[in-house]
Amino acid sequence: MILTNGSLIISLAFLIIIVKKYDIDFTKIKTKAEKKSLRFKNLFKRKYIVLLSVFLIVSMIAFKFIEFIYSNALEQRYINDEQSLFAFIGIANGTIMILSFLIQTFVNDRIIADYGVKTAVLVMPVILGVLSIVAIFITTAFGFSGVESAGFAAYFIVIVGAYVFTNSLRDAMENPAFKLYFLPLEDNIRFDIQTKIEGVIGQVATLVAGGFMLLLSFVNLERAYFLLSLLFIVVLMVFVVNALHKQYNDVLHKKLSTLKKNVNNADAKLPFNSVVLNHDVILGLLKSDLNTVKLNLDLVKKIEPGQYYELLYYLLNSDKEEVVMYVLKLITEIKPLSSLQPLNKVIENTKHGQVKMMAENARSMIYHFKGIMDEGFLLDQMARSTNINEREFVAHYLSNHESSNKNDNLLHLLLRDPNNQVRKSAIIAVGKIKRPEFWPMLLELIQSNTFGSLAQKSLSLIGDPVIGRLEAVFYKSGQSLQTMRRVLKTYGRIGSEKAKEAxxxxxxxxxKQIQQEVLSNLSGIGLVVNAERASKIKDIIKSDLINIVWNNLAIRTVRIDMDNQLIESLKEENKKTFDHIYTLLAMIYDKSSIAIVKENIESNNPDNITFAIELLDVFLDEDLKEYIIPVLDDIPIEDKLSKLNIYDPFVDASDADLFKSIINRDYNQISRWTKACALFNMAFLDEDDIVSDDLIAQLFNPDQLLCETAAWVIYSHSPYDFQILSKRIPEHSKRYITKLIPEIDNHNINDIFKLKFGKARFLKKIELFNTLSTSVLNEVLEICEETYYPEGTTLNLKGNYSVSDLILIFKGKLSLVNNTGETFKFGNGHVIGGGIHLSGDDYFSVIEEDIIGLKIKYDDYLELLNNHKEVLEKVLKLNNRQFVL
Structure with a gap:
């Protein structure tokens, strides 16, 4: 009693601590769908829920039955020895607890992983059934006249074993596996159903089983008949499990279909599909303030000019009067012909007098200009106007009218306009009119950093006729990676069978970057995958899975890792590879099914992971199951290796051996950033032979990131070796390397910023880039240049603030004051420029402390947003929230 009461007091103390320390008020938890409750009369209208309840009742009857037989056997064995009875019960209960712990720790997960939920639930009834048959055989074949007989001893051992195993397996395996059967239920009613079944139905099951035992206690049956009744219940339980699992698979299929419909319905609700703005931003813009609207409009205009007008017209439905008036002001300035219908709608529906007046004024001006243009007056004059809006209007006008010699000449003029925004409007117009004489110019512009992305979108409007010429651009000798990616994105936008084949x-x-771009575009346009293509995709998936295991082995082997950089990089590699695998799977199987699997696995919840594996088991081909499931499942890495027939390449490997393996690994299997992290860690090794051929070879690597890092590592270990080896460095980098490396203070970690590796470390700490993959980070690193602004100087941020270069502050302080006197403070790790956080006002800058940082030119920044959706989404996240500096 003392031990019991002490345990209760300790439990109560822990409960009080948990309640005080953690917020467990479930009424505050928000879910995607509102939680619902089912009445009991509606609960049993579903066959699946009925089977869950029946299984629980039958399982409880089986348990109570063996408990009854066990109690009866104990009573006979220890009828005159109460002390021995208590001792035996204590030993039996202790064995049950230990066995439960061992099964749950070492057996349960493996059974579920290797054989599935059904097998885990069947283990208990199968063992109970086998032991029941043995007990029946002993009773009928040998019989026993008293408790001292050999027959009774054998019977007693079997019954005790049956009870111990049943009790242990029920707690450690059946109950956890049974909970997995609730996962396919709808999210908003799952917990309500689970509570009712495990709570109310569970108690009803106990009552039914108890009543059944009470009834049997009044019937004088022989042991064999009791055991036969138990065997019958076990057989019934097996039939119920089979029926339940069959229904479970049906419910899984239905859930996948429902989720697919929900995804399609969500997309259908959008007023327009934007390449730039995500689902949540689009739906939230009508309630957003003016500054947020300006930021998003500016972003769309720069990244996706073709959708700029769609967004303008959508914002005419805003709840904010100031937003509607701002949009009407823009429409009045630009005068797009396509705005007439939305303006008519505003005039008919608005209740605000000023809004209606502005809309009518805009419509009148557009009709006026349209009449002048249709008659041919002023078109040439406006194309040569000093007013940017008028020249942009002409480009927009020409994109909606049939081509003529005069119009073509004006388009040629606008394509050479000194203002980039006018040129961009002209590029869009060229794509819409689809005249072959303009194609060479578009094919030239697609190779430009400033207009490449827009030319790509314009070429996609032309479609199949331009694919042959794009192929020539792609395979042009010495072609840049950026241009190749734009060509692939063009094919993805065209989306025709010819584009898919290309x-x-x-x-x-x-x-590999090209391969990933190909897959990204193919997955977006729905490639029909035949058997040959599916086989090729499966081979790529298997190769990716082996890379993931290799990375996991490397993570396990690492011992020296400054700031945990290498391990984090390898984990990022795995995350990126998993994303690659999901993309490939979505090409072979249903997209929404793969999306659900991905969501459950990335939740890191063991139950959700098991559920995801069950989903995969429903639709995955057998040849992929033997690769994917072991890698995804939460099992020891030794078991993964065994199932995949892979050996551990790092057995007894030192850190130096591991780092060399990473450095020498193929670029298509590991990123240059991970290689750089391995090189960086070599500086902190104590071994004498660090300056090996593998390290020296990196001095001659054309990749500046790896070359610089290797040089710094060699210098940190042996300045003498660096001096000798630097004489062999190619001249184009020798002067730079020999000047840079000795200047770095190895005792000051911030001095590493002088290296590209240090700049990359800094980028990973900035909010805009801290969640990006290493491959994207590498691209950001390549377009950054170190910059310095001394105290007392100013930055040229006045006027159109959102088109300034992006500046990333490594060290220093800056204040921006707008024309209303509002002050914004920037410091270490902050980002300014590029249209992030602030837009539309004039700003006066004050540099309060010398600024050292990185600068990304505006055109390169836009190209980054065009190429990488994850960067764009991060900018959207920063812009569409209340930001406090």
């Missing part, structure tokens, strides 16, 4: 033909391209 994309598929590049699946074997030796650069």
């Amino acid at each position: 994309l598929w033909n590049k699946m074997d391209y030796p650069d």
Whole structure:
């Protein structure tokens, strides 16, 4: 009693601590769908829920039955020895607890992983059934006249074993596995159903089982008949499990279909599909303030000019009067012909007098200009006007009218306009009119950093006729990676069978970044995958899975890792590879099914992971199951290796051996950033032979990131070796390297910023880039240049603030004051420029402390947003929230 009471007091103390320390008020938890409750009369209208309840009742009857037989056997064995009875019960209960712990720790997960939920639930009834048959055989074949007989001893051992195993397996395996059967239920009613079944139905099951035992206690049956009744219940339980699991698979299929419909319905609710703005931003813009609207409008205009007008017209439905008036002001300035219908709608529906007046004024001006243009007056004059809006209006006008010699001449003029925004409008117009004489110019512009992304979108409007010429651009000798990616994105936007074929033909391209771009575009346009293509995709998936295991082995082997950089990089590699695998799977199987699997696995919840594996088991081909499931499942890495037939390459490997393996690994299997992290860690090794051929070879690597890091590592270990080896460095980098490396203070970690590796470390700490993959971070690193602004100087941020370069502050302080006197403070790790957080006002800058940082030119920044959706989404996240500096 003392031990019991002490345990209760300790439990109560822990409960009080948990309640005080953690917020467990479930009324505050928000879910995607509102939680619902089912009445009991509606609960049993579903066959699946009925089977769950029946299983629980039958399982409880089986348990109570063996408990009754066990109690009866104990009573006979220890009828005159109460002390021995208590001792035996204590030993039996202790064995049950230990066995439960061992099964749950070492057996349960493996059973579920290897054989599935059904097997885990069947283990208990199968063992109970086998032991029941043995007990029946002993009773009928040998019989026993008293408790001292050999027959009774054998019977007693079997019954005790049956009870101990049943009790242990029920707690450690059946109950956890049974909970997984609730996962396919709808999210908003799952917990309500689970509570009712495990709570109310569970108690009803106990009552039914108890009543059944009470009834049998009045019937004088022989042991064999009791055991036969138990065997019958076990057989019934097996039938119920089979029926339940069959229904479970049906419910899984229905859930996948429902989720697919929900995804399609969500997309259908959007007023327009935007390449730039995500679902939540689009739906939230009508309630957003003016500054947020300006930021998003500016972003769309720069990234996706073709959708700029759609967004303008959508914002005419805003709840904010100031937003509607701002949009009407823009429409009045630009005068797009396509705005007439939305303006008519505003005039008919608005209740605000000023809004209606502005809309009528805008409509009148557009009709006036349209009449002048249709008659041919002023078109040439406006195309040469000093007013940017008028020249942009002409480009917009020409995009909606049939081509003529005069119009073509004006388009040629606008394509050479000194203002980039006018040129961009002209590029869009060229794509819409689809005249072949303009194609060479578009094919030239697609190779430009400033207009490449827009030319890509314009070429996509032309479609199949331009694919042959785009192929020539793609395979042009010495072509840049950026241009190749734009060509692939063009195919993805065209989306025709010819474009799909052109994309598929590049699946074997030796650069993994190109392969990923190909897959990204193919997955977006719905490639029809035949058996041959599916086989090729499966081979890529298997190769990716092996890379993931290799990375996991490397993570396990690492011992020296400054700031945990290498391990984090390898984990990022795995995350990116998993994303790659999900993309590939979505090409073979249903997209929404793969999306649900991904969501459950990335939740890191063991039950959700098991549920995801069950989903995969429903639709995955057998040849993929043997690769994917072991990698995804939460099992020891030794078991993964065994199932995949892979050996551990790092057995007894030192850190130096591991780092060399990473450095020498193929670029298509590991990123340059991970290689750089391995190189960086070599500086902190104590071994004498660090300056090996593998390290020296990196001095001659054309990749500046790896070359610089290797040089710094060599210098940190042996300045003498660096001096000797630097004489062999190619001249184009020798002067730079020999000047840079000795200047770095190895005792000051911030001095590493002088290296590209240090700049990359800094980028990973900035909110805009801290969640990006290493491959994207590498691209950001390549377009950054170190910059310095001394105290007392100013930055040229006045006027159109959102088109300034992006500046990332490594060290220093800056204040921006707008024309209303509002002050914004910036410091270490902050980002300014590029249209992030602030837009539309004039700002006066005051540099309060010398600024050292990185600068990304505006055109390069836009290209980054065009190429990488994750960067764009991060900018959207920063812009569409209340930001406090």
